[in-house]
Every structure is written in C-alpha cells, then in structure tokens.
Amino acid sequence: MRNAIATVLLGLAMLLPVGAVQAQDGPLRIEITDGVIEPLPFAVPDFIAESPAAAQYSADIARVIAEDLVGSGLFREIPKVAYISPYTDFDAAVNFTDWKAINAQALITGSVSLSGNRITVRFRAYDVFAGQELGSGLQLSGTTDGWRRIGHKVADTIYSRLTGESGYFDSRVVFVSETGPKDDRKKRLAIMDYDGANVQYLTNSASIVLAPRFSPTGDRVLYTSYESGFPQIHVLDVGRVQRRILSAGNGSMSFAPRFAPNGHTIVYSQSAGGNTDLFSMDINSGNPQRLTSAPSIETAPSFSPDGSQLVFESDRSGTSQLYVMPVSGGEAKRISFGQGRYGTPVWSPRGDYIAFTKQNAGRFHIGVMRTDGSEERLLTASFLDEGPTWSPNGRVIMFTRETQGASGQARLYSVDISGRNLKPVKTPDGASDPSWSPLQN
Amino acid sequence: MSGINKAILLVAGLALAACSDARWDDTNAGNGGTGIGGGSTADPSSPAYFREAIGDRVLFLVDQSSISPEAQGILDGQARWLTANPAYVVTIEGHADERGTREYNLALGARRANSAREYLISQGVAASRIQTVSYGKERPIEICSEQSCYNKNRRAVTVLAGGAVS
Numbered sequence: 001m002r003n004a005i006a007t008v009l010l011g012l013a014m015l016l017p018v019g020a021v022q023a024q025d026g027p028l029r030i031e032i033t034d035g036v037i038e039p040l041p042f043a044v045p046d047f048i049a050e051s052p053a054a055a056q057y058s059a060d061i062a063r064v065i066a067e068d069l070v071g072s073g074l075f076r077e078i079p080k081v082a083y084i085s086p087y088t089d090f091d092a093a094v095n096f097t098d099w100k101a102i103n104a105q106a107l108i109t110g111s112v113s114l115s116g117n118r119i120t121v122r123f124r125a126y127d128v129f130a131g132q133e134l135g136s137g138l139q140l141s142g143t144t145d146g147w148r149r150i151g152h153k154v155a156d157t158i159y160s161r162l163t164g165e166s167g168y169f170d171s172r173v174v175f176v177s178e179t180g181p182k183d184d185r186k187k188r189l190a191i192m193d194y195d196g197a198n199v200q201y202l203t204n205s206a207s208i209v210l211a212p213r214f215s216p217t218g219d220r221v222l223y224t225s226y227e228s229g230f231p232q233i234h235v236l237d238v239g240r241v242q243r244r245i246l247s248a249g250n251g252s253m254s255f256a257p258r259f260a261p262n263g264h265t266i267v268y269s270q271s272a273g274g275n276t277d278l279f280s281m282d283i284n285s286g287n288p289q290r291l292t293s294a295p296s297i298e299t300a301p302s303f304s305p306d307g308s309q310l311v312f313e314s315d316r317s318g319t320s321q322l323y324v325m326p327v328s329g330g331e332a333k334r335i336s337f338g339q340g341r342y343g344t345p346v347w348s349p350r351g352d353y354i355a356f357t358k359q360n361a362g363r364f365h366i367g368v369m370r371t372d373g374s375e376e377r378l379l380t381a382s383f384l385d386e387g388p389t390w391s392p393n394g395r396v397i398m399f400t401r402e403t404q405g406a407s408g409q410a411r412l413y414s415v416d417i418s419g420r421n422l423k424p425v426k427t428p429d430g431a432s433d434p435s436w437s438p439l440q441n
Numbered sequence: 442m443s444g445i446n447k448a449i450l451l452v453a454g455l456a457l458a459a460c461s462d463a464r465w466d467d468t469n470a471g472n473g474g475t476g477i478g479g480g481s482t483a484d485p486s487s488p489a490y491f492r493e494a495i496g497d498r499v500l501f502l503v504d505q506s507s508i509s510p511e512a513q514g515i516l517d518g519q520a521r522w523l524t525a526n527p528a529y530v531v532t533i534e535g536h537a538d539e540r541g542t543r544e545y546n547l548a549l550g551a552r553r554a555n556s557a558r559e560y561l562i563s564q565g566v567a568a569s570r571i572q573t574v575s576y577g578k579e580r581p582i583e584i585c586s587e588q589s590c591y592n593k594n595r596r597a598v599t600v601l602a603g604g605a606v607s
Contacts, residue, residue, distance in 0.1 A: 182584040208579050210543060230574050231547060253551060253575055256544045269548065271575065274506070274555025276548035297548040313545065320545055343542040357542050383586070386542045402539075404586040433543070 028105060028127040028134060030074050030163045039076040040162065042069060043104035045087035047121065050113035057119060057147050058112045064151030065108060067195065068169040069158060072396075073421030078104045090122060099128045106134065108158060119144045123154050125161060135161050148197055149440070156439070168391040169194065172437040173398065174212040174221050174238075177201065178410055178430030185430075189223060191238065194391075194436065196426030202241060211387070211433045212236075215259045218437035222246075222257040222266060233257045233268055235283060246283060254279075256299050260327070261307040267291070267327075269299040278312060280327070291329040300344045303327070304351060304371070311335070311345040311354050311371075322356060324371065335373030344387050347371070349438075350394035353417065357386040357399075366399045368417055379419040383408075387432070392439040398425060400432040488529075488601045491522050499557055501595040503538075506552035508560050516557060519599055520564030533557050534598045535575040538591035543577060550575030557597040 030040055044066050047058040069075035084098040090111035099107050110123035120141040125134040138157060140150050149170055156167030177190040177199075186205035189212055192198055202221070203209055210231070212223040221236045228245070231253045236243040246257075246266070257268040260280075267280045270288070278291040278298045292298045296316035303310060311324050317334065320341040325332035336342040340360025347354055351371070358365040358378065364385045369376040384402040391397070395416055401424075402410040410432040412425040425431075480487025482494050491497060497519075499512035508516065523529060535554030537546035554573035562568050583590035 183581055185579075187579075208576075210579070253547070255547050269544065271548060271551035274552045274559075274573075276551055297545065297552070299548050300542070300544040313542075315545075320542075343545050359541070384539065406584040406586075408584075408586060 039074055040105055041076045041078050041103055042106035043078045044108040047110035047112045048090045050111055054112040054114045061151040064148055065155045068155035073416060078102055094126055096128055096131045104128050117144050119147055121150050125158050166393045168393045170440045171392050173434050174214060175434040176209060176432045178432055182408060199428055213258050213435045214437045216261050216263045224255040231255045258302050260303050267301040302346045304347050305349055311347055313343045338376055346388050348390050348394040355388035355397050379415050389434050389436045391436055398434045398436055486526055495519055495522055498596045498598040501553055506556045508556055516560045520561050520566050523566045528603055529601050530570045530603045532600045533573045536594055536596050537578045538594045539578045546577035547575050550577045553597045
C-alpha cells in the first residue's frame with residue numbers, strides 16, 4: 001500500500017504540452033463561498049484504453065472522477081445516454097458543438113495505458129462553451145492497485161481548476177469501526193479512502209478504542225485505547241501499523257489527544273482525582289506539561305493551524321463552552337455564547353472557522369463559527385451528531401451521527417460548511433469518530 | 442492483529458502510587474459489575490452479597506457527580522463491607538448516559554467515580570484500596586434512548602478485585 005502511494009507520488013504531474021494555452025475570457029468557475037445554486041454540468045466519457053488490458057480501468061477511473069465531483073455537491077454529471085458523439089481518441093480534436101448541445105459545460109477526457117503493473121493516465125479538461133482547454137493536460141502514473149488514487153487526483157485537479165481552491169478527494173479517513181449491540185459494542189480502528197473505499201483495520205476489538213486523530217502529514221494516528229484497563233493515549237504508525245503507548249501509569253486516564261502542526265507536540269486531557277485538565281507533551285521526550293489547573297472539566301483541545309493557539313471545551317462557567325488560549329496555557333477567552341452546550345471544537349485547516357458540537361433543547365448539532373465566536377451557523381440537527389473533522393481544504397465537515405433507541409447505530413456523515421450536501425459516508429459497519437487526513441502527496 | 446508490534450517504547454505521564462500494586466491485575470474491568478462476583482448472597486462476606494445485597498452501584502442526576510442521600514446509604518454499606526473484608530481492593534467505574542459528547546462524558550465519568558471514591562475514603566476505606574476509571578458513555582447497561590435507561594446508565598460501579606475468591 002505504502003509502496004503504491006510512493007510510486008504514484010513519483011509519477012505524478014508530468015505536464016503534457018499538448019495544445020497551446022489560450023487566453024481565457026470569462027473562465028468557467030465555481031465560486032464556493034457565494035453558494036452554488038446550480039451544480040455545474042459536466043461529462044466524463046469512459047477513458048480511452050490504450051490496450052485491451054487497460055479497459056477495466058478506463059471506465060472505473062472515469063467513475064471515480066464522476067463520483068468525486070458529483071459527491072462534492074458542486075457538479076452534476078450529464079448521463080452517458082445523452083452523449084451525441086462517441087469519444088474514441090484522446091488526441092483528436094473535441095467536437096464542442098455536440099457537447100454544447102447536451103449542456104456539458106465541462107468535459108473531462110482521458111486515456112489509460114498499462115505496462116506491467118504500472119498504470120499511466122493522461123487527462124484533459126475542457127471549458128466546452130469557451131471551446132478551449134481548462135489548464136494543461138496532465139499525466140499521472142503509479143501501480144495498478146493505486147488506480148483509485150489516480151482518479152481522485154484527476155478529480156482534485158478538475159475541482160481546483162473550477163473552484164480556485166485545493167481539492168480534498170485524494171485523502172483518507174481514520175475512524176472507529178463499530179459492530180455489535182449497544183451494550184456490547186466492539187470498536188476497532190480503521191482507515192479508508194475519504195469515499196469509503198479500501199477499508200483496512202488497524203487494531204483488533206479486544207479493547208475499546210476512541211477518537212483517532214491524524215498527524216499533520218497523515219503518517220501517524222493518535223488515539224485513546226483501554227488496552228491497559230484505563231483510557232490512555234497511543235500513537236500508531238499508519239504505514240507500518242506499529243503502535244506505542246504515550247501516556248502510561250496504571251490509574252491515570254488520558255484521552256482526547258491531538259497533534260500540533262509541528263507533528264511532535266500533542267495536547268490532550270488527563271483526569272486525576274476526578275478532575276480533567278489539559279496537558280501538552282513532546283512525543284519524543286515524553287515530558288507532560290500542564291496547561292490548565294481548574295476544578296472544571298477541560299477537554300477536546302485543538303490547535304490553530306499556525307500552532308499558536310488552542311481551542312477547547314470547558315464547563316468552568318457551569319456548562320460546556322468553547323475557549324481559546326495560547327498554546328503555553330494562560331488566560332482563556334470564551335468564544336461561545338449561544339443557547340445550549342458546546343463541545344469538541346476543531347480549528348479549520350484554513351484557520352477561518354472553528355467547527356463544534358452543540359447540544360441544545362434535546363438535539364445535537366454540528367456547527368461552525370468564526371474563531372472569535374461570531375457568525376455561528378448550525379449545519380446539522382439530529383438525535384446525536386458529534387465530533388466534526390475538516391476536509392483538507394476546509395470546505396467539508398465529516399462527523400458521527402448516532403440514531404436513537406435500542407438498535408441505535410453510529411454512522412459517518414459529511415456536510416459542506418454552508419450546510420448543504422448532507423450525506424452518509426459509506427462504511428462496512430457502524431462507524432464513529434472520523435478524522436480526515438491532509439491531502440496526500 | 443498479529444503484525445502489530447506491541448513494544449512500549451516510551452512510558453510517561455502520572456501514575457498513582459497505589460497502581461504498581463498487582464492486586465488489581467485480575468480485575469475484569471470493562472463492564473460495570475463484571476469483576477469478581479462469586480459466592481452466595483447468603484454469605485455476607487461474599488462478593489455476591491456485596492453486589493446484590495449491599496449494591497455495587499450508585500446513580501447520578503443529569504450532568505451531576507454529587508452523591509445523593511440514597512447513594513450515601515449504598516456507599517456506607519460498601520464501606521462497612523470493605524472494612525470487614527480487608528483483602529479486597531476495588532475499581533470504581535464511572536459512567537455517563539449517551540446525551541453528551543464522548544470527551545465530556547469521559548471527564549464526567551471520572552468525576553462520578555471520584556465522588557464515590559472520596560465518599561468511601563471519608564467512611565474509612567484506605568485510599569490505596571480504591572482506583573477509578575471512566576468509561577464515559579462507552580458501556581451502557583441499558584440501551585433505550587429514554588430517561589428510564591439514562592437514569593441507570595449514569596452510574597458509578599464498585600468492582601471488587603483480589604480477596605479470597607479469584
């Protein structure tokens with residue numbers, strides 16, 4: 001798996017100087033922040049198989065691209081039955097008239113060739129109504145078992161060219177897979193592509209595991225495990241599936257860990273004598289440093305992307321609210337003032353918003369607010385929504401939704417930060433506590 | 442998973458002094474009340490008597506960790522039993538209902554377990570005999586999403602370990 005990724009990385013982004021770059025007037029563009037009323041219609045014919053063996057990938061890669069773009073809520077696919085002219089030659093001139101006729105504003109074409117277990121994909125994107133290419137054609141290659149990643153990278157490129165923002169499709173999610181009834185639930189760590197493909201399990205279900213969190217580069221995962229009989233923080237190397245315990249000492253409870261942007265400092269909660277406070281630790285030296293010392297509960301810390309501040313939840317005011325303080329500790333400023341209780345704040349990778357869980361009037365919500373607490377906006381509402389995590393581009397939030405009652409089950413959902421495009425994320429079993437990786441290289 | 446390297450490369454953090462004590466090692470922590478439960482309720486020195494006749498758990502109000510008068514009665518009985526049966530040590534498990542976030546409920550469960558621990562200590566049980574753990578909302582014993590279930594899930598369970606029975 002790791003090798004496949006590295007190979008993709010090596011083979012990525014060879015520019016194909018095919019066709020002159022033309023000046024664009026009124027380029028095809030989606031402004032995400034303005035709110036998209038109408039998804040942009042596009043067509044992605046099956047890619048051209050340069051050899052019979054490549055045929056299985058040519059259609060599959062086009063499907064991954066289409067599902068990524070449609071799944072973002074910003075694009076709409078023109079169904080194949082509407083196509084007028086067949087697409088048979090990657091290098092032939094595009095018949096824009098036929099694509100205009102079916103209102104495909106964007107057209108994505110590609111070809112697939114195989115050499116042993118190496119797959120090479122070329123693709124181009126067109127602004128149909130302008131009758132020109134959108135950016136340059138690109139070529140990506142890797143091992144065949146990484147074919148989905150190539151499709152995600154193509155989709156990320158298209159998304160980026162049409163929105164002006166980086167994409168989020170070539171990313172992974174680490175989460176807790178859940179099986180069994182509510183009073184005997186088995187939990188194990190699992191990792192998958194952001195769209196639910198390629199699920200792998202990272203731990204067995206012998207002990208409770210909770211709330212995995214990716215490192216800034218996606219190579220390691222912090223999580224809480226009851227392996228010792230007490231909740232304690234572990235770090236797991238995703239590539240080698242090796243793990244070690246970070247906080248130890250029977251009888252001490254530590255949980256809610258999160259990496260700093262530097263990748264070697266972590267912040268977490270530790271409970272002692274019934275009181276839960278925030279601590280930080282350099283995972284190389286292992287020296288814990290106390291950040292808070294109040295009789296109230298302080299938990300769920302998350303770093304600002306520049307690493308200078310922490311947002312966390314505390315019930316020092318009587319109910320759980322959100323606070324921001326310097327990473328070294330010190331005075332905390334309350335930022336949540338609405339009705340109800342606030343928890344699990346997570347700073348957006350763009351630095352512009354803080355996502356949170358809100359509990360009010362018997363309902364749970366995922367919401368976002370500015371980092372000073374202004375512009376609070378609730379994105380979801382249900383019996384139990386919690387634990388938001390940000391897409392790498394800060395445009396989409398994934399979270400846990402648990403249904404009510406004796407047969408209640410947890411599932412992953414995603415929603416964009418405008419509150420649109422709420423949908424379940426496909427997982428083989430119950431799932432909770434997602435953490436979204438950065439975009440892969 | 443067989444491929445997982447379990448090597449503990451780093452040991453840090455705080456350890457309670459009592460916890461190097463091996464007496465808790467056989468405790469089957471995980472679910473409320475899954476510790477030692479042997480013997481007959483007819484035998485006042487049996488773990489079964491502790492669990493069934495005295496009561497191994499106390500309940501809490503929503504978002505509260507204070508010990509109610511009813512809970513005091515149960516904990517008084519637990520303290521007397523532990524004083525009479527000094528071979529036993531206990532782990533108090535703190536639990537929360539499902540109406541809270543995972544992290545907050547872990548902290549709340551820690552508060553509840555500690556409240557029960559402090560009460561037992563105030564009744565003469567040695568602090569070194571009592572350790573605590575929080576399960577937050579991870580181990581409900583009742584699974585409906587109604588107050589009747591939530592009331593029973595907001596609990597601190599005193600789980601016996603050590604002693605004559607293993």
